Amino acid sequence: MPQVKRLDIILLELNLITEEQIKETLERQKLQGGKFGTNLLYNKFVSENDLIRALSIQFDIPGVILSEINISKETLELIPTKVAIARKIIPFDYDSKTHKLKIAVSNPGKINLSDELDFVARGEETQLYVASALSIDAALGRYYVSAGESKESASADLTNEIERNLKKLNSQNRTVQGRDVVDQIILVTDENSSAPMVKTIIENSGSHMDIVDSLDKARKLLKTRNADLILIKEDLCDDKRKAESALRTINYRTAIKWFNNLSELIYNGPRTDSKVDPIHTLESLLSLLSTNYGEAFSPSVLIGRYTSRICSKLRLQDSQSEKIIVAGYMSHLALYNSAIRGIRDGWPIQEIIRESTALLRSIGYDRDVLEILGNTYENIKTIKSASKSNTVAIGSNIVTMACSFFESLKSQNSLSLSELEEIKQTFAKETGVKLLPEVVDTLISILQEECLDNELGPTKGEVAIFISSEHNYDPLITHHLSSNGLRITTSYSISDFVQVCRRRCPDVIILFGSKNVKKTRGFIDELKSNGIDIQDIPTILISSNDWVGHREEMYKAGIYDLVSLPLNYEVLCTKVLTAIDLRDQGKLEEDDEKVAARGHLADINLIDLIQALGPGRKTVSIDLTNNGSNLQVVLKQGAIVYARMDDVFGPEAVYKGVTWRDGDFTVYIIEESEIPEANIDLPNESILMEGCRLIDEEQR
Secondary structure, three states, X not given: OOOOOOHHHHHHHOOOOOHHXXXXXXXXXXXXXXXHHHHHHHOOOOOHHHHHHHHHHHHOOOEOOHHHOOOOHHHHOOOOHHHHHHHOEEEEEEEOOOOEEEEEEOOOOOOOHHHHHHHHOOOOEEEEEEOOHHHHHHXXXXXXXXXXXXXXXXXHHHHHHHHHHHHHHOOOOOEEOOEEOOOEEEEEOOOOOOHHHHHHHHHOOOOEEEEEOOHHHHHHHHHHOOOOEEEEEHHHOOOHHHHHHHHHHHOOOOEEEEEOOHHHHHHHOOXXXXXXXXXXXXXXXXXXXXXXXXOOOOHHHHHHHHHHHHHHHHOOOHHHHHHHHHHHHHOOHHHHOHHHHHHOOOOOHXXXXXXXXXXXXXXXXXXXXXXXXXXXXXXXXXXXXXXXXXXXXXXXHHHHHHHHHHHHHOOOOOOOHXXXXXXXXXXXXXXXOOEOHHHHHHHHHHHHHHHOOHHHOOOOEEEEEEEOOOOOOOHHHHHHHHHOOEEEEEEOOHHHHHHHHHHHOOOEEEEEOOOOHHHHHHHHHHHHHOOOOOOOOOEEEEEOOOOOOOHHHHHHOOOOEEEEOOOOHHHHHXXXXXXXXXXXXXXXXXXXXOEEEEEEOOOOOHHHHHHHHHHHOOOEEEEEXXXXXXXXXXXXXXXXXXXXXXXXXXXHHHHHHOOOOOOEEEEEEOOHHHOOOOOOOOOHHHHHHHHHHHHHHHHO
C-alpha cells in the first residue's frame, strides 16, 4: 500500500492551518482522544469544507459533506445496519440505472473495506467518498433511530420515563438532614461525545447522573453510593444476566435498564428490565432431550434460532413472532418421541414435521402454531394471503426456509462465500413456488452477515481448532460454536495451526485427534515444540477413543480435558464458554466480586475447573456439592493447597471429587489470609493424573 501523506502536512501545504494550531490540536487530542480532524473542527481551526478537501487529497477519492444531504430510506437499506454501525459508514446516494452506490467513510484506507462493502451491497457497484468522522457519527445517530419524533419531544419522553422509574423506586419519601435525597443515576457508555448531552437532559429534571465507561467502574461506584437507576450500553457486556446479578448483589433496589446506543436512548428511551425468556427455556429443554438420546446436536434448536432471526429481520409484530418461533423450535419434536425412534433414521423432514404436528394436536396445542407446522413445505399458492399480515402464511414459509437451510447446511463443509452462492442458487429454484422472495432475501442477508469478518461485532472469545488428517470433521461444530458468539479458526496442518495460534492468541484450543494414541501424542508434542503452551490455554482433545487406559499418557502430554465421540455440540459450546469465563475470572482485580463463577458439574467437572483456573495463578476456593456431600478445594496462586470433603482431607478428597458428574460448583475469590492450613503439597499435575487413573478404573 502506498504511503499516505499526513493530514497536517496537506493542510499546511494548502495554507489552511498554522504550526501553532497543529500543536494546540495535538495537545487536545492527547487529552481528549478522538481523530485529528475532529479536534480541528472542535477548535474551529478549519471548516468542514476545508477538512473534506484535505481528506480527499489525502486518500485520492472524492469527498462529501453529509449534513447537506437528505438520504432516502431505500438507499440506507442497501447496506445492513450492523455493517454500517460497525464500520462507521453511511450509504448516501444510489443510481438505480447504473447500479452505483455511493458510500461515505472516514477511513477509506482500511484494509479490505472496499471488498466487504462490494459483498454486502448485493451486487451493486460501490464508490467510496471520504467524510469527517464527526459527520458520520451524527448521520448514524440521525438515520439509525426511530423516525417521526422531534429531538425535543424524544428527550422529554426519556426524562419522563426515568422520572416514572424513580417515582416507582422511591415510593417512600426518604430524607437526609431534612431535605429530599437527589435521585442518583449511573450511565454506562463509551460514547464520550454524546454522553454530556444526556447528562444535561437528566440533570435538568433534578436528578444527578454519573457517567462511567465500563461495568467494573459502575460496580465500584455503586459500592460507594446508592443509585436508583443504572443505564447500560449493551455492547459493553457479554452476559447481561451475570451483569445484572453482580449489580443487584451490591444493591438489589437499583433498577437496571439497557440501550443500544445513546441516539436510541434519547429518541426511544431505555429498554425494559429482562424477564424470563420462554424461548430460551424451550431451547434448553430440546438441547437436553437431544443429549439424552445421544444426538450430537438438536435440529430443532438450529431451526428455531434461524426462525427467530428471520422474524426479527422482517420486523414482524411480537405476537406473530412468538408463535412462529415456537413452531420453528417444535418442528422436530417427533425426533424425541420414543415410539418412532426406531424408524426415525432416513425420515424425510416433511414426515418429521407432520408427526410433530400430530403430537402437538393430541394435547390441544395453540391452533396458529399447528397451522404453521401443517402448512410447512406447502406450495405458497395454496396458502391464502401469503403476506406479513397473515401469521400462518408467513410463519409456515419462515419455518420452511429455516428447515431448508438446515438440510442444505448438512452437505456443506463450511459456510464460505462460494458455498453461500450455491445455497442462493438452490433457494432460487424454490423462490415463488415454496418460498416467498422476501423470506429468501432475508435469510440470505443473514447468511451474508455471518460470512463477513467476525470483527464486525463483539465476540465472546477466540477458538482455534486443529483437525487431524484421519478425522472426518463435521462443519456443524463450527456453525454451533459461531452461533454462540465464538470466533472460530480451523486448520488442517500443524504449521497453519501454529501460525493461527501466534496470530490470534486463542482463548481455547480444540484438537480433533487421531484414533492412534501415539500419533495424537506426536502432534501434541509438535505443537509444544513450536511454542504453543497448551497448559496455559484451556485445551480440549476430541477423538473416537474412549480414553480408558490412555488418560495418564494424555495428562503427561499436558491435556486434561478429553472428550470421546459422538460429540454433543451444545455440551461442547458450554465447555468452551465456561473455560473462557473461568479464564477471564482468573484475571479479575482484587476488588471484584467474591463469587467468580457458578455452574453445573454436568457441564464442567473438577478437572476442567482446576485446569482453567490454574494458569491464572489466582487464589480461589472451589466449593462443590453432590448428593448431600460437600467438597472444598483451595488454590493458592493456581496451586492446589487444601481439600476437604466431609471427614476426608487432602488429596483423597480431590480424588473423590474428580469422579463427580452431577452437582453444582461455585468459585470464590479469597484472600491468602483466608486459606486453611495446607494439607496438600503435591503439584496439580500429579493430583490430576491420579484422579484420571481412578476415573479409568471406575469406567472399567
